[in-house]
Amino acid sequence: MSKLSPKAEEVLESLWVAVEELDRVACLLTDLDLTPGDETLRELEALAYTEIRGERLYLRKEGRHEAEMTVRRHRLAERLMMDILDIQGEEGNEQACEFEHLLHQGVDTKICTLLNHPTTCPHGKPIPPGACCDEARRAGEVGVVPLTELSSGQSGEIAYLAANDDKKMQKLMSMGVLPGNRLEVIQTYPTYIFKVGHSQFAVDDALAREIHIRQR
Amino acid sequence: MSQQQNALPKIILVGNPNVGKSVLFNVLTGAYTTVSNYPGTSVEVSRGQCEIDGQNYQVLDTPGMYSILPITEEERVARKILLEETPHRVVHVIDARNIERMLPMTMQLIEAGLPVVLVVNILDEAKRLGMELDLAKLQQRLNVPVIGAVMRRRQGLEELRHALSPAPVTQQGAAYDSVLEAAIGRITDTLNGSYRLDKRALALLLMQRDEEVAALVGKIEGENTVAVEETVRTVIFEKRSDLNLQISLERKRICRQALDGVVQQKVLNGLPWSERLSRWTMKPATGIPILLLVLYFGLYRFVGGFGAGTVVDYLEGHLFEGYINPGVIDFVSQHVQATWLWELLVGEYGLWTLGVRYAVALILPIVGTFFLVFSLLEDTGYFPRLAMLVDRLFKMIGLSGRAVIPIVLGFGCDTMATMVTRTLETRRERIISTILLALAIPCSAQLGVILGLLSGVPGALMVWLCSMVFIFLLIGFLSSKIMPGESPMFYMEIPPLRLPQLRNVLVKTLTRMQSYFLEIFPLFLLASVLLWAGKMSGALQGLVSLLLPVISAIGLPGEATSAFIFGFFRRDFGAAGLYQLQTAGLLSPVQLTVAAVTMTLFVPCIAQFLMMKKERGLKVSAGIFMFVSVFAFSAGWLLNILLLATGLLQ
Structure with missing residues (x-):
């Protein structure tokens, strides 16, 4: 499959958002800054991704998957810019817009895995899952969940601590919250209470989220 | 003395919070530091002496630390000792039940080249949990003295004393990968x-x-x-x-x-009853009713009813009014001619009639009963459970559940509580809790007098309680919005519930009463002398007339002014002044309630202010002082208008 032009990708993206998230049936050509004879439109129509009826541009069934993937790449790019490279605000948005067009041939899968298969973009909109996300979910069924996902009475082995704050990590570790130790949840509200060895500890949501448990 | 003490070889006690360092300190030195069943009781280093085989040693009890790398202020205090002192021995006290978790710190201490003696304490509870420990084997592996102990019962004390005296051999730390x-x-x-x-x-x-x-x-x-x-x-x-x-x-x-x-x-079947009870105290559905029961019986009935009622009535009404005072006044009148001296001793603000009588007959029984309840609860291990229950609520006012301990202690003595705020992790939390202690938390003496004062008027207590809770939450909420900084995180070790030991509870209560009494008694006397001097010189009249417009503005009779001036010397002193006004029938229910609320909010006593200055610095504490004074009278003014407008309590 030949690679779409950046402009065509932008059009697909806008269409997908309009149809999937704003519940519209189509977009006005003028809203997309397009005129009927445009290069971009010809490119999309040649692939049967879109269709013009009157003033409006429609997303065809054939183009839906490709459109979804462009949205996914855009939102992954936003995550990468803002979370990892720490480029915030308008600058982050602009960089993401340019960067998304480079995320082809498996690069998006790599980035998605690097970002640990995020489900939402920094603006809170959902990121359409790719094949890698589904696979990770299937593999993760046995796997590791934050302490907050356990209910009282459940227990497991501490898999890892996710805190990025050194002090928090050291505190947890000095309380015996170390990978490999068994942990039993006693209570989850109003604070989490768990038992490690013969000691009980109370921690709040924020700390509980950092403790990841492998259930058995 | 300190010069001489400093020359003595030092024994430093270190270990996790709540493993019994202070108990060990007490049995080693025969001194008394406060021992409780919650982590972080010792916030300062206690120093004492002991003698082993004819040699004197200085013993240092440090605040609990989880690791040699400090995070909280109290851990920093403890670690500083290790960095700065050259100890003869470092005694690492650990809890046998959690030996696996606590041994890494032993390793750290050995690795640091410190002359470690390991005390594996609380062996009795470990046995009850089905644990068997082969400490001889552990000693062989670690190559430092290992002593099994139940320090509460002095088991292992002799072995420890033997292990302490010989010169230590420095050990090598274990090798990492x-x-x-x-x-x-x-x-x-x-x-x-x-x-x-x-x-x-x-x-x-x-x-x-x-x-x-x-x-x-x-x-x-x-x-x-x-x-x-x-x-x-x-x-x-x-x-x-x-x-x-x-x-x-x-x-x-x-x-x-x-x-x-x-x-x-060994595997044990079923949960022990203490564990079941522990879970009830922690689940909101059962924990909140338990909390209310504790408050009702512990505070309202016992401190308010028994302490501030029965005992005060007996001491003050029966003993002092009936027997002691007339005798003393007669005696002084016979022997003293000069009016000024008579006034100083037994006059309206006399040393005896005001100073001694208030301190002994009014304040001491109330403080005593509060400290008894507090010590009892403390030893059961209830407070950490309370902390986890209120954590969510406290987060809204910028504090973590951990702050419940200084706040509850504040109901005993705000000065002590202000000192304990240093166990909180962020500066923001420390400042917010200092403000709340200064403003909305009445100390036990004041609380007792206010409970006694208001219990006679139906509804007044409710209005007072609601006002205080509202102000506590409002000011907490506002200061958490104004103060910059990230919200605190909450983590706390929940110690097992224990049956308190009567002796420990009593000794602790008496020690607290004693230190409280030693702290306040001179201030009571000083206050009497100042008030007497004020009365004689007319300065008091001046001060009263200065404050009079403010007092009138909040709808109180002029006579109440002196009670507020007393309040500057001791919070409870002021409340006791109100008590006298009420007994004389000078206050209507509305006035009584307004006065009680204003007095509770009003400036902290001198001792608390000095402690604030020490812990938070002059700028912050002066700011808090100003804010509290202005806020107290504004709140009183507003409450007066509200009560008059709504016709409540009339």
Whole structure:
């Protein structure tokens, strides 16, 4: 499959958002800054991704998957810019817009895995899952969940601590919250209470989220 | 004396919070430091002496620390001792039940080259949990003296004393895996100076970005510091992915090896009843009713009803009014001619009639009953459970559940509580709790008098209670919005519920009463003298007329003014002044309630202010002082208008 032009990708993206998230049936050509004879439109129509009826541009069934993937790449790019490279605000948005067009041939899968298969973009909109996300979910069924996902009475082995704050990590570790130790949840509200060895500890949501448990 | 004491060889007690360091300190020295069943009771270093085989030692009891790398203020205090003192022995006290979790710190201490003696305490409870420990084997592996103990019952004390006297042999720390050792080696190679602690331990602390150790190294290394810092930075960068974790896991591995075959765990069936009760106290559905019961019986019935009612009535109404006072007044009248002296001794603000009578007959029974309840609850281990229950609520006012301990202690004595705020982790939390203690938390003496004062008027107590709760939450909420800083995190060890030991509770209550009495009694006398001088010179009249417009503005009779001026000397002193006004029938229910609310909010006593200044600095504490004064009268003014407008309490 030949690679779409950046402009065509932008059009697909806008269409997908309009149809999937704003519940519209189509977009006005003028809203997309397009005129009927445009290069971009010809490119999309040649692939049967879109269709013009009157003033409006429609997303065809054939183009839906490709459109979804462009949205996914855009939102992954936003995550990468803002979370990892720490480029915030308008600058982050602009960089993401340019960067998304480079995320082809498996690069998006790599980035998605690097970002640990995020489900939402920094603006809170959902990121359409790719094949890698589904696979990770299937593999993760046995796997590791934050302490907050356990209910009282459940227990497991501490898999890892996710805190990025050194002090928090050291505190947890000095309380015996170390990978490999068994942990039993006693209570989850109003604070989490768990038992490690013969000691009980109370921690709040924020700390509980950092403790990841492998259930058995 | 301190000169002489400093020359003595030192024994330093260290260990996790709530493992019995203070109990050990008490049995070693025969002194008394407060022992409780919650972590962080000792916030300061206690010093005492003991004699073993004819040699005197100075014993230092440090605040609890989880690791040699400090995070909280109290851990920093404890670690500072290890950095600065040259001990004869370092006694590491651990809880037998959690030996696996606590042994890593023993390793750290040994690694630091400290002369460690390990005390495995609380063996009795470990046995009850089905644990068997082979401590001889552990001693062999660690190569330092290991003593099994139940210090509460003095078991193991003699063995410990024997182990303490001989000169220690310095031990080598256990080896980590080769990668970590290589990193440690690179840093130790750059350290040229001579240190109290072993260089391997210093290297590990530097790798974990310990700022105090970095500063110490900077001071000793001089020009070489740059090279050290460079190496440390390189190592940190190379191991950036999981340095802390790697160190912890290595320590855990070494401890597992040391404990292999030492601990046998039998399987027990069912939950012990204390564990069941513990869970009831922690679940909101049962925990909140339990809390209300504790408050009702502990505070309202026992402190308010029995302490401030029965005991005060007997001491004040029966003993003082009926027997002691007439006798004393007669005696003084016969022997003293000068009016001024008569006034000073038994006049309206006399040393005896005001100072001694208030302190002994009014305040002491109330404070005493409060401290009794507090000590009892403390020893059961109830407070950490309370902390976890209120954590969500406290988060809204910018505090973590941990702050419940200074706040509850504030109901006993705000001065003590202000000192305990240092166990909170962020400056923001410390300031917010200091404000709340100064403003909305009445101390036990004041609380007792106010409960006694308001219980006669139906509804007044409710209005007072609602006002205080509302103001507490409102000011907490506002200050958490105004104060910059991230919201605190909450974590706390929940100790097992224990049946309090009567002796410990009594000794603790008496010690607290004694220190309270020693602190307030001179102030009561001083206050009497100042008030007397004021009355004689007319200055009091001046001060009264100065404050009079404010008092009138909040709808109170002019006579109440002097009670507010008393309040400056002691909070409870002012409340007691109100008590007298009410007995004389000078206050309507509305006035009584307004006066009680204003008085509760009004400026902290002198002692609390001095403690605030010590803990938070002059600027912050002066700011709090101003705010509290203005706020108290504004709130009183508003409440007066509200009560009059709504016709409540009339």
